[in-house]
Amino acid sequence: MTKATAAIVGPGNIGTDLLAKLQASENVEVRWMIGVDPESDGLARARARGVETSHEGVDWLLAQDELPDLVFEATSAYAHRANAPRFEEAGIQAIDLTPAAIGPFVCPPVNLDVNVSAMNVNMITCGGQATIPIVSAVSSIVPVEYAEIVASISSRSAGPGTRANIDEFTETTSRAIEVVGKATRGKAIIILNPVEPPMIMRDTVFCSIPADCDHDAIAASIHDMVARVQEYVPGYTLRADPQFDDPREIWNGHARVAVFLEVLGAGDYLPTYAGNLDIITAAAARVGDLMALAKTGATA
Amino acid sequence: MTTVSDIVVEEPTKDSIRITDSTLRDGSHAMAHRFSEEQVRSIVHALDMSGVEVIEVTHGDGLGGSSFNYGFSLVDDIKLVAAAVDEAKRARIAVLMLPGLGTVRDLKQAHAAGASVARIATHCTEADVSRQHFKAARELGMETVGFLMLSHRATPSKLAEQARIMVDAGAECVYVVDSAGAMILGDAQERVQSVINEIGRDAQVGFHGHQNLSMGVANSVLAYQAGARQVDGALLALGAGAGNSPTEVLAATFEKLGVPTGVDVQAALAAAEEIVRPMVPRIPRMDRSSIVQGYAGVYSSFLLHAERAGERYGVPAHEILQRVGAAGYVGGQEDMIIDIALQIAQERDMGDLAAAGVR
Numbered sequence: 001m002t003k004a005t006a007a008i009v010g011p012g013n014i015g016t017d018l019l020a021k022l023q024a025s026e027n028v029e030v031r032w033m034i035g036v037d038p039e040s041d042g043l044a045r046a047r048a049r050g051v052e053t054s055h056e057g058v059d060w061l062l063a064q065d066e067l068p069d070l071v072f073e074a075t076s077a078y079a080h081r082a083n084a085p086r087f088e089e090a091g092i093q094a095i096d097l098t099p100a101a102i103g104p105f106v107c108p109p110v111n112l113d114v115n116v117s118a119m120n121v122n123m124i125t126c127g128g129q130a131t132i133p134i135v136s137a138v139s140s141i142v143p144v145e146y147a148e149i150v151a152s153i154s155s156r157s158a159g160p161g162t163r164a165n166i167d168e169f170t171e172t173t174s175r176a177i178e179v180v181g182k183a184t185r186g187k188a189i190i191i192l193n194p195v196e197p198p199m200i201m202r203d204t205v206f207c208s209i210p211a212d213c214d215h216d217a218i219a220a221s222i223h224d225m226v227a228r229v230q231e232y233v234p235g236y237t238l239r240a241d242p243q244f245d246d247p248r249e250i251w252n253g254h255a256r257v258a259v260f261l262e263v264l265g266a267g268d269y270l271p272t273y274a275g276n277l278d279i280i281t282a283a284a285a286r287v288g289d290l291m292a293l294a295k296t297g298a299t300a
Numbered sequence: 301m302t303t304v305s306d307i308v309v310e311e312p313t314k315d316s317i318r319i320t321d322s323t324l325r326d327g328s329h330a331m332a333h334r335f336s337e338e339q340v341r342s343i344v345h346a347l348d349m350s351g352v353e354v355i356e357v358t359h360g361d362g363l364g365g366s367s368f369n370y371g372f373s374l375v376d377d378i379k380l381v382a383a384a385v386d387e388a389k390r391a392r393i394a395v396l397m398l399p400g401l402g403t404v405r406d407l408k409q410a411h412a413a414g415a416s417v418a419r420i421a422t423h424c425t426e427a428d429v430s431r432q433h434f435k436a437a438r439e440l441g442m443e444t445v446g447f448l449m450l451s452h453r454a455t456p457s458k459l460a461e462q463a464r465i466m467v468d469a470g471a472e473c474v475y476v477v478d479s480a481g482a483m484i485l486g487d488a489q490e491r492v493q494s495v496i497n498e499i500g501r502d503a504q505v506g507f508h509g510h511q512n513l514s515m516g517v518a519n520s521v522l523a524y525q526a527g528a529r530q531v532d533g534a535l536l537a538l539g540a541g542a543g544n545s546p547t548e549v550l551a552a553t554f555e556k557l558g559v560p561t562g563v564d565v566q567a568a569l570a571a572a573e574e575i576v577r578p579m580v581p582r583i584p585r586m587d588r589s590s591i592v593q594g595y596a597g598v599y600s601s602f603l604l605h606a607e608r609a610g611e612r613y614g615v616p617a618h619e620i621l622q623r624v625g626a627a628g629y630v631g632g633q634e635d636m637i638i639d640i641a642l643q644i645a646q647e648r649d650m651g652d653l654a655a656a657g658v659r
Contacts, residue, residue, distance in 0.1 A: 167403040190400040194425045195628030204635035206368035
């Protein structure tokens with residue numbers, strides 16, 4: 001079967017981990033790794049993995065005779081805003097791992113099916129990828145007036161970009177909880193913990209639920225969703241069964257379900273505790289895989 | 301010839317210390333974030349009359365803290381800030397915010413409601429997440445204070461390096477914050493000293509103490525002696541864990557030391573006794589759980605959450621807190637309290653099964 005071709009723009013930690021994941025794909029072949037620094041370690045790592053590299057940026061990529069079907073952008077929001085229209089003009093589908101959010105937010109088990117032919121999709125945030133499937137699992141059974149997520153990550157796995165603009169994480173994730181997770185109102189919280197040895201990514205999802213509803217149906221939907229995320233993030237697990245709390249006046253008379261998750265990374269390139277980075281590269285690889293399948297399936 | 305009577309002996313004037321009162325912020329933890337607007341007004345009025353210059357008013361976890369994880373506020377923060385601003389004749393109103401929870405947008409709303417002091421709090425090793433908030437606060441024309449939480453978890457030199465990051469980002473004062481009430485005397489003084497050595501005259505240094513091991517006031521005095529010029533207190537010690545250094549005790553102690561605070565001791569005592577005491581369902585105290593917090597270095601705000609989880613899952617709160625300390629959880633990770641309670645409950649079930657001979 002013909003594989004779709006792909007380029008990764010941005011040879012940092014995320015780009016390198018993504019390359020490792022995509023090299024295991026049956027549907028995507030990464031042909032190019034693109035950077036801007038000839039001395040880049042990431043480009044050297046990609047060459048060692050048998051991928052053609054260039055430090056002359058997207059200009060070089062778009063000047064080639066053969067263009068990729070897919071491009072994964074793991075640079076910055078600023079760079080992607082400049083690159084996105086050029087990819088679209090060249091007919092390349094873009095999977096955006098930056099906070100630029102030009103295309104629709106995508107979380108694979110929730111809404112990839114409707115976005116599989118979009119020219120540009122955005123991978124939200126690490127916390128969003130870890131928690132929105134659960135919000136969606138609950139909101140598919142009962143109305144969720146309010147959903148709140150708490151993402152705890154190791155300080156070591158929070159890069160300078162995240163640290164310089166942490167509001168972008170909370171605001172983007174909150175919005176995606178509403179748009180993709182289908183909660184009427186969303187709130188996101190991120191905590192950096194410096195403990196050594198580093199803590200594995202943890203996520204807690206709280207959803208308001210009606211005072212009277214079928215807890216078993218909600219729990220079954222959550223378990224089912226966890227299994228679907230495990231298809232591309234094997235280390236995605238529930239720490240305990242979903243916890244149901246009785247209605248309270250301060251919760252506008254709603255009851256609550258709380259879900260406690262752990263995200264252990266695959267350790268492809270990044271350390272396993274950095275489940276936050278792993279889940280976003282794994283989700284991006286999953287999107288690429290299914291986009292490729294849609295493309296090759298359509299032309300077959 | 302000079303006679304003894306000609307010599308005017310001048311007491312060397314001591315530097316003053318500014319007491320920021322946090323009854324309406326740290327105290328919000330002890331009130332499960334249920335302050336009413338009337339209560340805020342009467343406490344602000346009393347503090348203002350007693351001469352307190354800065355009064356902090358926010359959900360215990362800062363702007364945006366109203367949530368499942370930390371507890372929902374009875375009244376919206378911004379409404380309470382506006383009421384406090386309206387009530388205060390001289391005092392200025394401060395707000396707390398934790399990057400990762402609150403945002404610049406929240407800060408702007410608080411500023412629009414009249415708050416003029418922005419206190420930006422991070423875990424003691426994560427100061428660099430506060431840069432965008434200091435920048436925004438300065439652009440709004442707010443006075444800026446940095447808060448290095450759980451300072452006992454960083455060495456004095458690490459803390460100094462983190463304080464420098466905040467000062468460079470725009471903090472006009474950086475606090476050594478003993479969120480767990482875990483510092484014993486020298487622990488506090490060395491950290492304050494180290495921060496002062498690093499930032500010199502670029503910014504002031506402050507100290508925020510808790511009473512879990514009954515060191516709040518003593519540590520505050522040592523912080524002053526090392527050069528800190530701002531300290532936090534709360535009337536009746538109303539705050540997380542065993543509570544904060546009581547504002548009225550700080551005022552009395554510094555007065556006896558000849559250190560001007562601008563706070564009238566009698567008025568502060570009256571405020572604590574007559575205004576705050578009648579409205580508090582449970583006065584913070586050193587009990588098994590809060591002492592364990594100081595002893596194990598656990599974020600003080602975890603106390604009521606641990607008690608609630610303990611009740612819900614039938615495990616002792618102090619055992620949960622001990623485990624939280626061992627895991628090294630930081631401020632904001634209240635969700636992990638439920639996680640730990642579930643774990644302990646599960647271990648007990650397994651233990652019961654094992655005791656019954658089940659394999």
